[in-house]
Every structure is written in C-alpha cells, then in structure tokens.
Amino acid sequence: MAKTTTQPLISAERNLHLGDCCFDRDMLAPDCPTPWSVRMQRLHGGKQEGVDLITIDNGVCQVRLCPTRGMGVIDATMGGLKLGWDSPVKEIVHPAFVDLQRRGRTGWLEGFTEFVVRCGLEFMGPPCKDFEHTAVGEPPATDTTLHGKIANIPASEVEIIAQTTAPYAITLRGVVHERSMYGPKLQLTAELTIVPGEQGFSLNDTITNLGGQPAEASLLYHINQGRSVLENGARLVGAFAESAPRDEGYTDKQIKQFDRYGSPEPGSPEQCYFIDLKPDRSGRVAVLLHNKKKNLGLQVGWNKKQLPLFTLWKALHDERDGYVTGLEPCTTYPMPRPTEREEGHLVILKPGASCKAELTFDLFDDKGSISKAVARL
Amino acid sequence: MAKTTTQPLISAERNLHLGDCCFDRDMLAPDCPTPWSVRMQRLHGGKQEGVDLITIDNGVCQVRLCPTRGMGVIDATMGGLKLGWDSPVKEIVHPAFVDLQRRGRTGWLEGFTEFVVRCGLEFMGPPCKDFEHTAVGEPPATDTTLHGKIANIPASEVEIIAQTTAPYAITLRGVVHERSMYGPKLQLTAELTIVPGEQGFSLNDTITNLGGQPAEASLLYHINQGRSVLENGARLVGAFAESAPRDEGYTDKQIKQFDRYGSPEPGSPEQCYFIDLKPDRSGRVAVLLHNKKKNLGLQVGWNKKQLPLFTLWKALHDERDGYVTGLEPCTTYPMPRPTEREEGHLVILKPGASCKAELTFDLFDDKGSISKAVARL
Amino acid sequence: MAKTTTQPLISAERNLHLGDCCFDRDMLAPDCPTPWSVRMQRLHGGKQEGVDLITIDNGVCQVRLCPTRGMGVIDATMGGLKLGWDSPVKEIVHPAFVDLQRRGRTGWLEGFTEFVVRCGLEFMGPPCKDFEHTAVGEPPATDTTLHGKIANIPASEVEIIAQTTAPYAITLRGVVHERSMYGPKLQLTAELTIVPGEQGFSLNDTITNLGGQPAEASLLYHINQGRSVLENGARLVGAFAESAPRDEGYTDKQIKQFDRYGSPEPGSPEQCYFIDLKPDRSGRVAVLLHNKKKNLGLQVGWNKKQLPLFTLWKALHDERDGYVTGLEPCTTYPMPRPTEREEGHLVILKPGASCKAELTFDLFDDKGSISKAVARL
Secondary structure, three states: OOEEEEEEEOOOOEEEEOOOOEEEEHHHHOOOOOOOOEEEEEEOHHHHHHOOEEEEEEEEEEEEEEHHHHHHHEEEEEEEEEEEEOOOOOOOOHHHHHOOOHHHOHHHHHHHHOOEEEEEEEEOOOOOOOOOOOOOOOOOOOOOOOOHHHOOOOOOOEEEEOOOOOOOEEEEEEEEEEEEOOOOOEEEEEEEEEEEOOOEEEEEEEEEEEOOOOOOEEEEEEEEEOOOOOOOOOEEEEEEEEEOOOOOOHHHHHHOOEEEOOOOOOOOOOHHHHHHEEOOOEEEEEEEOOOOOEEEEEEEEEEOOOOOOOEEEEEEEOOOHHHHEEEEEEOOOOHHHHHHHHHHOOEEEEOEEEEEEEEEEEEOOOHHHHHHHHOOO | OOOOOEEEEEEEEOEEEOOOEEHHHHHHHOOOOOOEEEEEEOOOOOOHHEEEEEEEEEEOOOOEHHHHHHHHHEEEEOOOOEOOOOOOOOOOOOHHHHHOOHHHHHHHHHHOOOOOOEEOOOOOOOOOOOOOOOOOOOOOOOEEEOEHHHHHOOOOEEEEEOOOOOOEEEEEEEEEEEOOOOEEEEEEEEEEEOOOOOOOOEEEEEEEEEOOOOEEEEEEEEEEEOOOOOOOOOEEEOOEEEEEEEOOOHHHHHOOOOEEEOOEEEEEEEEEEEEEEEEEEEEEEEEEEEEEEEEEEHHHHOOOOOOOOEEEEEEEHHHHHHEEEEEEEOOOOOOOOOHHHHHOOOOEOOOOOOEEEEEEEEOOOOOHHHHHHHHOO | OOOEEEEEEEEEOOOOEEOOOOEEHHHHHOOOOOOOOEEEEEOOOOOHOOOEEEEEEOOOOOEEHHHHOOOOOEEEEOEEEEEOOOOOOOOOHHHHOOOOOOOOOOOHHHHOOOOOEEEEEEOOOOOOEOOOOOOOOOOOOOOEOOEHHHOOOOOOEEEEEHHHHHHOOOEEEEEEEEEEOOOOOEEEEEEEEEOOOOOOOEEEEEEOOOOOEEEEEEEEEEEOOHHHOOOOOEEEEEEEEEEEEOOOOHHHHHHHHHEEOOOOOOOOOOEEEEEEEEOOOOOOOEEEEEEOOOOEHHHHHEEOOOOEEEEEEEEOOOHHHHHEEEEEEEEOOOHHHHHHOOOOEEEEEEOOOOEEEEEEEEEEOOHHEEEHHHOOO
C-alpha cells in the first residue's frame, strides 16, 4: 500500500481554515513524476460570497469541488471535454442563500449547478409528508424537502491525502454531518481520488449512522451532463435489462428511445426513467454517455450491490432553462419516501453501521476509447 | 454622449470583491468641477454582519445603498432633509438572517428598513397560494412570500460608471439575479444615477427574462418616508384621477383625506389606497410629499407606461412601531397574484425580453421649490 | 459601588467588530489580585464558520459563550467539573445554517448544543398555530417554531464591563434584538457576571418591549447537563411542592422517581415534569443536581417572582443521541402558546416596560459543599 501524507484544509474540530492556498506535487509528493496541484479559493459576489472552491489538477484533468456545498463536484475538464452543465443558476450558491422550504419545499433548485451532487441522506426525492420512521421517541421528518439536505451542508473536515509513492493518488476527503438532536446523525465521508496523469477519477463515499438508534438513509448521485457531450444524436449506452417511465403520458417513441437525445425542446417537460442494469460478473454496472460523433464521452461505473437502482433524467429544455441529462445511481428511487419505504428501498443503518458507495468516472475524448468502452458494455 | 470610465466593486463572474474602499472625483473624473465620492464598507454587529454598504456623495446629497440587499436604497440625506424612515428593524439585515417563510410567510418584514426597496420579481404582494403560471413543464410558485425575493438577494455584479465629461453623472450599477432551475430566470439591472451638485437622483432599472419560456413578473417600488417630512399636517400632492381604499371599514373621513397625514396613532391599523394618477402630455406622473410647513419635501416621478399603478400605504403607527408612509409606483397591485393575473396586471416577458422602469427623485428643502413643484402638479 | 471600565467587542451601532482579541486583568483591572481574561475568537469549519466564541477565565472557571447565538452559554469548566452536555450536534452552529421552519418547525434542534440556551422571546415551546395576540393591527405569529428565535439571533452589542475596584466582577453584556416590522420589538440585555476566583457565576437578563403596543413575551432557561454530573444514581434536589408529568403513559415508578436518574436507555422517549418549588423567605428557589458520589454538582438559583415555573426535562437517551437533563426555570411552560395564554402564563409587557431574570450558578467539586447545599435546600 502506498505511503501517504495528509494536509488539512478545513477543520471544525481544530478550528482551522487555511483560506486561499495551494499545495502541489513538490510540496506533498516530490517523487511523483507528474506535476499536480490542489488549490482552495474563497469565492465572492452574489450568492457565492463566502463559498470555498477546491480545484484539483492531476496534469490532465481539472476537477473542481465545493466543500461549502457538501463536497459536490462542480465540474471536470479534460482539454475540450467539459463534464457538467450550464445551469440557469450559474453561481456556486452558498447554503445560507438556499432555503429548502421555499416554493413548495423545492428550494434546493435555487442552488443546483453541480456536475455531481449527492441527494440524501435522511431523505431525498420529491417533497412529501412522511410520518413514519424507524427511530423510537423521535419525531419523524414530517415535511421532507426536495433531494434532502446533504448538498447544502458545509464540510466539517477537509484534507488532502497524497500518496508519496506510486501510484501517487491524490485524495480529497471531506466529512459532512447531517445531524440534529432528535433527528439524523448521519456522517458522510466523501472521498474524491485521482491519479496524476489519468483520464478519470473516483468517488468513494461512506455513510455512517453515528446515532444510537437504527436510521433510515437514502443516497442518490445526481450526475448532470450538458453540452458538449449532450447534443442531438447523443446516446446513453449500458446493459439495460429493463426501463420504465416514471410518469404516464410519454409517447411510445419517447419510451422506446429513452437512451437517445434530441435537441433542446423549449417548453418541454422533463422525462424520468427507472432502469435496471445488468451487472457484470464482478457485480459492477456502468453507463456511458457519448456525443453524436462518438468522440466525447463519460462513463460512470459502480457496484450494483452498493447502488442497486438507476434513474435517468432527461431535461431537454431550452438551453437557457437547463439542457441536461442526469445519470443517477441510487439506493432509492427519487419517489416519495413512504413509497420507497414500502418498496424496501431505504437503507437501514444500525447504530454505528456504515454503507459505502464507490463510483468511477472515465473521461473520453477520442473515438477509439469510446468504441472500446461501448463494446465492453 | 458623455464619456465614461468603469470601476468594478463586486463581481461574481470575475470572483472580485474590493472590500472597504473609496473612489472619488480625483480618481475617476478629475475634470469634474464638483468633488464627489463613492465608498464601500462592510458592516458588523448583529444581523448586519457581512453586509456591504455603499455611500454616494455628490457634494450635496449622500445616498446609501446596499448591494447585499438587492441594491435597495437605504436612505438619502441633503442637509436637514433625510429621506427614509426609522424602521423598528434598525439594522441593515443580511439576507442570511431573513427567512421569508416565517410568520405566515411574511418574514420579509424582519429585514424591512429601506427608503426604497424593490418588491418582486417573480411575485410580490401578500403571501398566497398560486398554482397557475405561464411556464410549461415547470412547477408554479405555490406558496408565495410577502413582497418576493429580490430585496434579499445580493448583487452579483456592482460597478461605478463615472462620466469623465459633463454632466459628469455617477452611476452605480448592480446586477441582481432571481433565478432557479425550474423557476424564474429574471435579471434586474439596477442603476442609480446622480449628477454632482444636483438635488436628486434617478433609478433606471431593467428586468430581463433570461429563461427560455415566457415569464410573469411584477415590480413595485416601496418608497418609504417617515419624519421629518412625514408629520401631522404633511400632505401628498399629485394629479389624482381616482382613489380607492384597499379594505372595507375605513371611515368616510379617512377615505376623503387619503392624501393628508396626522400624528402617530398607537395601535391603529395600516391603510392602503389604490390611486390612479393623470399623466402629463409626455406620459409621466409624479407625486410630492411635503411636511406641514412646506419646506421639506420629496417628489417622485415616473413614466406611467412603465409603472401604470400606484399604491399609497399609510402606516401612522406609534413611532416605535414605524411611523411611515409608502409611495408605491408599481406594475401590479400588492394583492394576491391570482387576482392580479386576472386583472391583467402581471408583466409577461418573452424569452430574452426586457421591461424598464425609470424613476426620478427630487429633494426639496425650501418653500419656493416646493410651491413651484406643487403648482406644476 | 465598584468603579468599572468598559471594553466594546462588537457593536452594530458603531459598526465595530474586534475579531480575534483578548483582554485581561492587566489591561482592564490591574489592581485585581486574581488574574483573569476574556478572549474572543472566530470559529471555522462546517456549520460553525463565522461564529464568534468568547471565553471568560476567572482564574477558577472557564465559561464560554456565543454572541452569534443570542449570548447562549456553551459550557463552563472548573477543574474536573464540566457543565454542559455532549449534544449530537457537536458544532456551535451559525444561525445562517439553522432553518427554524424545518422538520415540522423544529429546526431549532439542528443548532442545540448549549449548556444554557434561552428560549423565547415572542414565543417558545412546541410549534403551534396561534392566531391571537395582544397587538392591534398587526398579524399574529401564526405558525410558531420550537423554542422561538432568540437563540439564533446574533448580539448587536457586546462589551466587557470590568470592575476596577473590589470585588472586581467581570460582566459580559450582550444586547440581542428580536424585532420586526409588524412583529415583536423585544430587546434582551443579557449579562453574565463572574467574580475572579469564585466558583460560579450569574446571569442577569432584562427583556424590554421597545414597541408602541403591549407585547406578549415568554422566557425559558434551558439549562442542560450531561455527564459527568448526570449518571446512573445522579439526583435532583430541591424544595419540591408538587410535580406533574407532562404526558400520559409514564410509569408510576418513573413519576415517583422524577428526581432520580438512571443510565442511558437507548430508544427511550424523553420525559418532562412540571414542578412547583417552595421559595425561601426571600422568594428565591434553587435546584441542585449532583452525581452519584455527591462530589460533582451544579446549583441553579433564581427569584420565583421573576421565573415562577420550573420544567424538568429527562432525556436519558443513548449517549450518541444525547444523554442529558434540562433544568428549566421559566415564565411560561413549554406548551402551546394558546394554552399558556389561557393559563395566564404569558408575560405582558407594556410599551417601554421591562422584566428581569436573575439566576445564580454555583459549581461544586467536593462532597462537603454539596452536603451543605443539599442541607440548605
């Protein structure tokens, strides 16, 4: 196992915040042959006043993530390939400006800009009334808000863990607490790991119930991609066993072509599909989104036991309203929590217990590697 | 057209915030014969921690506005004349401390201190349920909050635009975004322009629909004046065509004397009147509020096509509860949005379309100019 | 009367915030024989980003309080005795991260970590609908939130008042405003006074109605103690005249032993008792909580005329969920406000009127002084 060195950036326990700073290969892993850097900066102006942004550059990819917004991944760039989307929200919004209770408890949408945003942990999916839960003597989450709270909680602990020997992997680890007296005590340990020079990265997350009673949890990765991978003729590839539309009223053509993308259709409503993916022998599943020319693409892979469900969100709106598709590996469908409880989709964590989710992100910017990846799928 | 120079103060796009700073005539417009300055400072203590305040001094008037609170005008001073009021809220409250959902969705009142505060943009008026709107495939603003969101959104871009040739006008321009995924994408470009040495200023606002679908918008200027213009014997002057009380139960005397002001009446409820103003040949209307002696006054003028409606708010409460009157030029009455939709008062902005509002503020501190102004009206 | 010197730390009126700073005996009261210090620091990380924390060290006790959270007392330490509890919330949460409207309007619980937290002032107790109040022409607090707002309002003015002659008492005074247009105008002046070298401190609070109409007010001191005073065998001592369980369903044994504490019982619900205390001849009452060995204890005393009611909260939950008891002197039971109005428990403050609450906290870390105190009670 590679040796590591650790550099804290933010710590509530030690009352530490380094402010604007930059750490690089020379400082933390001088033997690494590929130069890399991790930079933290404070953002200013509008609703991003006071937000911290961290940019990891592994020499090939630049990944930006936001500790102030629950360790969400803002975007990733590799040459001409940009992962993420052009949200109408534009700014990286400080949680102090996001009121989850607004607009029928969908205020979450006022801060929604990320490439990868985690939904959960106590609840997620659409706002609903929910008067049941597993804890004894605690009030339930009676009025849940869209997609939960975790994306709008600042990380308590953030650190760089740099391997000082091969493969010199760089990990940014953040600890985010969703906790309350008479409420959840769920801890998210979110790790993003990237190897210098490689065309991709991975997320390795652990959710732990720090409370003294069993807790229900849900986790959905809202992985959002817009142009230039998404375009007329773009396609989602995967080992699809079954696909079901979330709502009534989709046309037969829409349902049949759930894996195809067209141009923006101003004023069109979103579509959602619940999809069952066939795992490979190791239990892993993957989906690949590529553009029309098949020279720009993104593959997301994960362990089906960790994230058994998959939701596809197609939001082919006017560019100004958000032209985007969401690839959503999840423990739980984004449906009302009572429904998901009944379906047995909620994760139940005993006191002290954890669950894990590990996702790989492969970035492609040439035809050859996309063809190979499609063939594998 | 005069030449200009531009000095940015805050920019989300460029990740810029100058912090405490001061720019003046010598730095930006050295040829201007009248010294002037624009100063930005960060406020501290209580709920004003982190608020930015900008003071513009044109040599005669000092105008203070708040980029953190949607470019609202806090107050304006000209010698012994002070425009604004003594709100029980006292502090200039940071939006992070204002929860619009509170107290039956009237939390807006916890931050209400401005001389001029804009109400809107997606909705304004009293809290109500509203399940209709113009967009397709987007959820409506089901539970609107008092007077909307725009006053509690920090400006994304703020800059000084100084003319370097006569008339050497100074403009403070702020861009405020009210935007959400599956919600409004309304941009307010708010300009306050003041000419060195002149006894007044103007607001020149533009609202633009940056979304891809038609959007409903509303705009009301809540122009609030307390002592010393407001007092027993103060009067509102204007070319009133018609006046209607908002509520039942006002006395005949109250209704007849809607344009007259008395002393504070502790425990009295507010009164509101909807007033139709006769425009002059250029389509402009104006109202003038003067004190009993007619030696202190404020005239507000605007284009009736831009702001066709006018609401008068009389809050002759105990001084400690707010002794104030509101002059409110608006596109839409402060009534439940479904009512205003039915009345055809909502502004409908097509994608990319804009509407404008231009208001002039004239400050009077002598009998002569008030008499002349009254005669003109 | 001792002479004093005053050192401001935070002031909204003067736009002042000293940031990280420390004042001590040598600087403010050089004649005092006992060294002492008052230190202010800004906290970082997670939800405590931007919180100010003040630590007062009188040579024997270290008391920490938080101006950002309404002058609450975070904890107090005297050698091996620690007053306070191990809340599952852990961090000292900035009010910008507390949404009181959440989770059925119990969002207050997401910031609940203090040793002493004030509940009130306009309302407190459980969330409820309340459509009545005393003011004329103002809307009522229709949907009250758990335990009110005062604990999540940052102090506007904070200063050290140091006596420069014997007994050299140190007072930290904070002014917190709970105010709104068409809402409460209640001012809390919160003083914590500690004498160098003494084993205890006092709180001296004043609530003033700054509005022009009569106002209803409520005040409850939520004094929360966990380990190591609380443990199996710990006991509450006081001159109990009567005790009534808040809820049905407690066992006879529980009701009989309301003043005894057992070990944590994972999954057990909270218990609450309303207790009538017999005052001494001066009108004062006191309760004393001690551990099993009777060598660690806390006594809280107050004037029964100021705080006529007392609530005991027993939350013998799993340590991870909060193992804690609350001693709660109050003007009003933590019951729905309409109930308390009917019972005549609400404080009615005329315009300009004040009410006071003075509490003493005695810290014991030896058997002898606890035995004596118990005997006195």
